[in-house]
Every structure is written in structure tokens, then in C-alpha cells.
Amino acid sequence: MMGPEGSYSERAAKLWALKNGLRDVEFRYFADIEDAFLAAVKGKADISVIPVENSIEGSVGVTLDLLLENGAVIIGEIVVKIEHCLLSKGGPEKIRVILSHPQGLAQCRHFLKKHFPEAELRSTGSTSHAARLAGEFEEMAAIASPEAAERYGLKILLSNVQDRKENYTRFLVIRSEKKIPSDRTQGGAGVDMESYSDSCMSSGHRLHSESGAGIERTGLSACKTSLIVYLEKDRPGALYELLGAFAKRGINLTKIESRPSKKELGDYYFYIDFEGHTGDALIKDALEDIKSKAGTKSKSNALKVLGSYPAFKNSGSASVNTETQETQ
Numbered sequence: 004m005m006g007p008e009g010s011y012s013e014r015a016a017k018l019w020a021l022k023n024g025l026r027d028v029e030f031r032y033f034a035d036i037e038d039a040f041l042a043a044v045k046g047k048a049d050i051s052v053i054p055v056e057n058s059i060e061g062s063v064g065v066t067l068d069l070l071l072e073n074g075a076v077i078i079g080e081i082v083v084k085i086e087h088c089l090l091s092k093g094g095p096e097k098i099r100v101i102l103s104h105p106q107g108l109a110q111c112r113h114f115l116k117k118h119f120p121e122a123e124l125r126s127t128g129s130t131s132h133a134a135r136l137a138g139e140f141e142e143m144a145a146i147a148s149p150e151a152a153e154r155y156g157l158k159i160l161l162s163n164v165q166d167r168k169e170n171y172t173r174f175l176v177i178r179s180e181k182k183i184p185s186d187r188t189q190g191g192a193g194v195d196m197e198s199y200s201d202s203c204m205s206s207g208h209r210l211h212s213e214s215g216a217g218i219e220r221t222g223l224s225a226c227k228t229s230l231i232v233y234l235e236k237d238r239p240g241a242l243y244e245l246l247g248a249f250a251k252r253g254i255n256l257t258k259i260e261s262r263p264s265k266k267e268l269g270d271y272y273f274y275i276d277f278e279g280h281t282g283d284a285l286i287k288d289a290l291e292d293i294k295s296k297a298g299t300k301s302k303s304n305a306l307k308v309l310g311s312y313p314a315f316k317n318s319g320s321a322s323v324n325t326e327t328q329e330t331q
């Protein structure tokens with residue numbers, strides 16, 4: 004996950020481990036999203052937990068690019084409620100520089116403009132890194148979590164400073180698409196994430212009930228699948244046909260988003276999340292249909308299925324914070 008200690012990614016990773024009954028997990032911290040993502044791809048970690056979208060600021064572009072460019076499989080997702088605080092060593096009158104992850108600064112844009120119009124805003128690799136730095140210099144403040152305040156001995160000057168009270172970030176749990184022994188699995192101590200990602204099948208198709216490798220889960224689990232598709236540029240009705248492949252089979256989309264292909268202006272990849280599992284006959288059929296509609300320009304990337312995984316369920320209240328999740 005992104006580090007150092009006290010990041011929202013750390014909270015997400017710990018909650019996900021807890022919810023999935025993973026015991027004896029060793030947590031490793033990386034400087035930013037890219038390093039944390041590549042840790043799983045390159046076998047420095049069994050799995051990585053990476054922010055992908057936020058309810059105020061939208062998608063995390065670097066994560067979408069990394070999903071396209073690397074051999075990663077999505078095996079899970081978790082949604083975390085984000086309550087940013089303004090943290091500093093000294094009082095508010097001393098603040099000249101405010102630090103945070105770009106997502107943190109963007110989620111508090113109006114607050115910062117209104118209350119600190121003169122402050123210099125500086126981005127860091129994570130909110131926790133911002134807090135660690137703010138612990139060293141009195142003229143610096145950080146937008147970060149209450150855990151980060153505690154960890155780096157900072158005062159919470161203000162709580163809930165994001166522009167909207169309701170603020171949620173969705174994190175993806177990924178592993179390498181290759182079966183590579185990670186630092187941890189060498190010697191047999193690791194977690195078998197290969198079989199974990201295959202364990203989710205949508206309701207009505209397969210009842211999963213499994214234990215082993217530290218994972219124990221029973222019952223019907225609603226699944227989601229994520230994919231990236233590239234369509235030929237400027238073909239009338241191409242996107243309409245793609246969406247039709249889902250609509251005519253009654254498959255519910257949970258997200259659709261375009262991302263520049265970076266080849267030329269107006270050329271896009273489409274990222275789509277939908278309900279169902281690649282093992283379902285209906286989904287298999289839809290994917291065959293989509294494959295026949297996808298672009299030919301860059302064959303290897305015409306259709307990339309990123310994985311099927313249990314859809315996040317917030318048991319009970321809409322609020323997902325550490326307190327409620329830790330008792331689940």
C-alpha cells in the first residue's frame with residue numbers, strides 16, 4: 004500500500020484484510036500509487052491496495068493507466084469513508100505551506116481557497132507523507148487522516164475539511180496476472196491469491212464456500228467484473244453497439260469512463276465495470292460479442308479483462324469508517 008503509516012490506503016488495506024479473514028499479514032509501504040501498484044506486479048508483495056476513484060474528485064488517472072499498462076488482476080474492492088483533517092505542529096496563523104496527496108488537495112479545494120488563499124499548496128506521494136513532513140516544519144500543515152495526526156504528533160486544527168461531508172474513496176485490490184513467487188510466498192509463508200480471485204462467482208451460478216490460505220468465506224457473493232476496451236476512432240455507433248452488448252443481456256453497468264489513449268486527441272480507452280463474473284455463461288457470451296466489436300488498431304489492448312471480484316457491500320449504514328468496519 005501507499006505509505007508511510009497513516010495513509011487512507013493503509014486503512015483500506017487493513018480493513019480488506021480484516022473483512023477477508025487474512026491473518027498474519029505483513030503490510031509493506033511504498034512511496035506512491037505507482038510504486039505500490041508495481042510491488043504486486045513485480046512480486047514485492049502478494050497483493051496491493053490502490054485508490055481508483057473518489058466521490059468528490061472522480062477517477063485516479065494514474066491507477067487507470069497502470070491497469071492498462073501492466074499485467075495486474077483485480078481481486079477485490081473496498082470503499083472507505085474519507086474525513087480529512089487540517090494538521091499542524093503549530094497554530095493556524097503560522098501556516099504558509101499546505102501539503103497533501105493531489106486527491107486530498109482537490110477534495111478540499113474550496114476550503115483551502117476560502118481559508119488559506121495565500122498558502123502555497125504542495126503535493127506529496129501520500130497524505131501520510133504530507134503529515135510526516137508537517138511534523139518537521141511549523142509553517143507547514145497537512146491535509147490527512149486523524150491516524151496520521153496521531154502517528155506524527157500533530158494537532159488536529161480542523162476536522163472534516165473536505166468540500167462535501169460525504170466523501171468516499173474506492174480502492175482496488177490487485178495481484179500480478181503471472182504466478183510469481185513473491186518475497187513473501189517464497190518458502191511457503193504467503194497467501195494464495197491466485198485461487199482467491201477465482202473464488203467469486205455471481206449469485207445463482209455457483210455457491211462459493213471455501214477455506215484455506217487464511218481465507219474463510221461462505222455464502223452467495225455478488226460479483227463485479229472490470230474491463231478496458233478500445234474502439235476504432237470515429238465509427239458511428241461504436242459505443243452504442245458496445246453498450247448494447249450489455250443492455251441486450253440485461254447486464255448492469257456500475258461504471259463507465261473514458262481515458263485518453265495518449266496516441267492522439269480524441270482517441271480513447273473505455274473502462275467499464277459491470278455486475279457478473281467471467282465464469283457466468285451470460286458474461287462469457289457478452290465478452291465474445293464485445294471482442295468482435297473492439298478495435299483492431301492495437302490488437303493486444305482491444306479488450307483487456309481485468310478480473311472478477313466480490314462487489315463491496317457496506318453491511319448496514321452508509322458510513323464506512325474504521326470503527327464500524329473493524330467490528331464486522
Ligand SMILES: O=C(O)C(=O)Cc1ccccc1
Nearest residue numbers: 010011012104106107129130
Ligand atoms: O494518500 C493517501 O492517504 C491515499 O491513500 C490516497 C488518497 C488520498 C486522498 C484521499 C483518498 C486516498
